[in-house]
Amino acid sequence: MAAKAKPVPQVALGLEPGPFHDRLVEHNRQQSWVNWMGYASPSVLDTVEFEYFAIRNQSTLFDISPMCKYTITGPDAEAVVNRLVTRDIRKLKPGRVAYCIWCDEDGNVVDDGTVFRLSGTEFRLCCQEPQLSWLEDIAWGFDVAITDVTRDIAGLALQGPTSFALLKDLGLAGIETLKPFGIADFRIDGADVTISRTGFTGDLGYELWMNPADALKVWDALMDAGKLRGLRVIGYEALEMARIEAGFLLPKVDFLSSQTVLRADRANTPYELGLEWLVALDKPHFNGRRALLDLSKQTPRRKLVAIEIERDKPAHNALVYHKKTREVGQVTSALWSPTCKRNIAYAWLEAPFGQSVTDNLWVEIYLQKEIRWQRRMARCQLVQKPFFVHPRRTATPPADY
């Protein structure tokens, strides 16, 4: 007979509230949520346009707590991270962040994310997909500890031209010296907050990392200081617009992790994604190096390219044609860029298109006009990422706005 124990409560069904949920609820006038790793993440709080313009014109708050976060600590931490990612992490100094990808043994991208070097022997990895078993496989045989700290660290993205001024108003001494991809520790309203000058908008911005218990306190302090700086809470949709303009790729949208694909040929190499600049083939062995060495000598089977499309209708989910007849690829992300005033998109093009053949490409756009669908072929051209760049992103010290 089992002991008459108390029943174990069942885990919550549906979406889970994150550390900032109480405040997000207050701002979420649209009552629209999306599922981000099981958390309720706001999709649009009010009006997507205004939220977007706040990113480019004022400053914005977005809850990034659902990001997967891992710490890698121990004597072999540098060796393990260097074995994981394709960049040469030995060059990353403590207090710095690097955008990285990591690959499987076939040279396909497993995920991308940011690596924070907190000290000589401590790293933190932030990424979209759970990676614990991957990290443990990479670290097997090495003297490191890997901890999933996703639930131990709340994250908040503070992005926009006035974000620096806002932090300065809060009295964060030394924030003006924080360079892009730099990390420093501060206190906000008595709470310890680690701030990195990183973000997903291509604009001036910071990411704030804190104990979930301090989350609401920090939020309130930021909102308070933000009154004078036009701070606005934003949802996923507005961020997505800025993300595309900034030239960042989104897993599950622009590419799939090799660990999640069901068909082996759906995985993507760094060369296909245009991320070869992240691959340091000259460093010692790292995961996938031998395969990447071979791939670096081959023409990619397909290429993810940035395109600009004529006229103003965004090319969501569009197919790409050569000479209007031959299907050669498809669009993954598309946007009419309100800031650049350009019709932009990312598209996968099968070789040789997008590589040796770049002219006479068309996208097929379907438009619904009063419940009637119209098909339109629009010419497109290959362009360079990012679509949006502004000197304020990198200026140190940043300007007030």
Next chain:
Amino acid sequence: MKYDAIIVGAGHNGLTAACFMARAGLKTLIVEKEDHVGGAAVSLSLTPGWTYSNCSYVCSLLRPEIIRALELPKHGLQVIPYEGGGVFNSKGDYFAYMSDHDALRRELIRHSPRDADGYERYSRAVMRQCKFIKPLLLRTAPDPASLKPRDISELLYILKRFHNLGPREMAETVRFWTMSIAEYLDQYFETPMIKAYIAGSGIIGTGLGPYSPGTAYVLLHHYMGEVDGAIGAWGFARGGMGSITQAMARSFEASGGEIRMGSGLDHFTVKDGKVRGVVLENGDELQAETIVSGMDVRRTFIDHTDEKELPQDFVKGVKRYRFRGSSGKLNVALDGMPSFTGAPRDASFLRGDLHFLDDMEEIERAYDDWKDGRWSASPYVDFLIPTQIDPTMAPPGKHYATIFVQYAPYELAQGEWDDANREAFAETVISKIERHSPDFRKLIVHKEIRSPKDIEDQVGLTEGNIFQGELTFDQLLFNRPVPGYAQYRSPIKGLYMCGSSTHPGGGVMGAPGANAAREVLADLGHRIDMGMSA
């Protein structure tokens, strides 16, 4: 009476084959020994107010192509997915398998963050395997020893699909098809209870333990089903499993088919190597030049066919074909919803398959008992209360529990399957459940106990094997049921097999019936669209 075709046995495969043949315009008759159709997919009322799914009890494997082609929904079939499942361990905790992916992740993390990640890897690996095997289910297995163009092209089709998997997945496929479920799961999980929960699918209905090589495939066999495209999802047929065969029977009759119940087959009449008809137990003689047997291969050829008509090799192969029943079943009418010590009363995972296990070793030890001719002292139990979802099977507020039990031997080392042993067997199961659900026993209003012997006697599944024969590699694909006779034809011209002892095997899938009908119709020169895409 003369028919174009006679089908022996109104089980789901016989009915499926019959439906397709009637739809092709054949004057088709089904003969059934019971006074109801359904075989092992039946819903019977043994106590007023309750309906049991007496044998098979959950639905997933029934191919959607068949449901659509036979218009089963029009004839009354509704399949409702169930909400998860779970396993209780002896320490008062449970693992809840949640159909909500995020909730499942939370539950996995509660036990082990590592397992939460492992589950993602594992489920994708299984999904890839299901994708590979799915198209093979509704195809006839090629004979690798044959040089016929059809066999060669079919073999090449399979090899090409295999090759297209890519090198990593090819290796994974070989491993999946041959490894033990225990070792397979050890690659992905560390929590014993979670492994035990999943491992159950690798042994249900099978005379192998989770440590036996080959059990990973059995898991796949249980996972390749789907409900509305959700691969691996399981559901209840509203009104019990009999609704499936009832709908099939209606579909059959709507196509002009005829069903004769109440008298079983005595023997096939064979002349000059060709089948001419059947003689029933009641003496009725019926003629047809095409006869399809839904019975297993041993009953069809050893019990009902004159051995003289069959080649020696074939007879040897049939006699060697292994059944080895390993499962028992309890159907229980309950006065109310039982509670479980570990879980809140309203937990959603209770509306799914429940188990009571600590680890895979417990299942393996249960298997050791079976090997020695005893029912398991601590059996693997697949326990469901469909009336939480299905309002038709018990009066309001009352419940019906279907309890599948692994392992129980067909032949006991000591004694017979008499009433005393059947009661003792039921007591073993009930007392195991009672350890986790203290009020379960007192809620029992009525129970039906089925040992493998009862399953054989009452349903016609030889030795009580629920798959009409073991799902080991020597009895799969081109080996099922007998090498060289794996394409539904028998050595006797005009006599075909369509039961689960043919490819792709057991489970309420309908694929053997559909495949057999396709072969029959091809031999008769019918080139018809069965409404199924391969």
Next chain:
Amino acid sequence: MSGRYDAIIIGAGHNGLVAAALLARKGRKVLVLEARDHVGGMLGDADFRVAPLPYALRPEIIRQLGLPPQLMGTSRPVETISFNPDGAPVTVLGGRASGVDADMAPAYATLHARLGRQAKALGVMMLQSPPGLGKASFSEMAGLARMALKMRLLGKTEMRDLLRIILSNAWDLLNDEIGDGPLAGCLAMDATLGGAMGPRSPGTVLTLLYRMASQSSHGHGLRVMPEGGPDALVKALRECVTDAGGVIRTGAPVAKILVDQDKAAGVRLQSGEEIAAATVLSNASPKITLMNLLGVEHLDGEFVRRSRNMATIGMVSRLDFDIAQMPSLGSGGEIEHGQRLVFAPTMQAIETAFNAAKYGNLPERPVFEATYDATAKRFCVTAQFTPHDLKGGWTDDAKEKLASSVMAALEEALPGLTSAVTTRRVMSPVDIETGYGASGGHWHHGELRVDQLLMLRPFDGAAQYRMPVKGLYLCGAGAHPGGDISGAPGFNAARAALRNGGH
């Protein structure tokens, strides 16, 4: 570093010696490094040999290496006496069984012949490099095609039969054909000895066929004792290496395989001495080679995971009993020198012994084979199932318990044996692991199962002898085709190294 060698072979087991001999005979300067003070690996220690009963080296290898033809020509097949608690023992030699029912002997002969033909068809792959999955070269595919053709040439019936039983279990096959008893027990021992499977485990027909595929001039599937015993075999191999100019160093344990620019560069000994060579072949088990000697830092995470997942739980212990005077068999008759006794009265007895081992326990009644070495007055016992991961560990008590249970069984067959024993020694799977570089103490360096055979041996991505670090090869039983004393892995690995320039 010195640069005197073209190739270094780690481990002087028979596969390492075969590889070294072939390379040396092709003009390569080879150095064999052996940790122990004797060569021959599991065959080598005359005082307490892991493998007292060798199979024959493949005849092709004996010919190609110019080994003394006596190794295959005049060596004699070993007769097996299968102990029968209920009567006179069953004697087996090849397809001939005596002491069984009149109708069983021909049934057995038929089965033995049939399995022999089927094993021979599969055996075509023994001296082939297994094809790469999805990217096989023409010659590799030709090997597979030859095997398919050989299978087809068995005739329709036998080919179908082979495809039916190939993944099946010995239990069903033998029950179908000869029924359970000492004869079936004897065959099921062949099918299970060295592995972690009982006769009911699917896959044991394949291991039986594997054993049957061994070749000698006396036919297939025979244990063959060369004249002079294992020592003669080891001596011949050693001389073959040294005669061709190869150098063998014993007492020289390797600590690390050196890597430079992703290529093998040589080895470092535990003494600290470094020896350069661009080609390194390792006769150690794959896990030890990759994880201990090479180091996971040179390997991809998935590769390491597959390596870790390889099934390598050894189940065999070795026991030696020195005896003053060999007693007579209880059933009458004497044990002769070199005879093999099998103590597995039924398949059920083997399965029961396996049951305990599944859960990490020692069986009450282990099943075993024994040979009598009349010269040394020694009874050499190979007992299963004694798990490497024994609950409570391999303490002296555990070894004592094992020795006593073996003795008790021996006493039944040979009354008076217990009192005749002067010394007894036990070598557990843990001892085999530490002493011979075999992970898990597994004889075959890894379970012989479909998922660890051919292009999956030792595991996916490591199956063609060549390791990811250029110039490093596996040449032990962990590589295709696997264990026993065939020499094939060493031979194939050396050929792979030669193909790649192995200079």
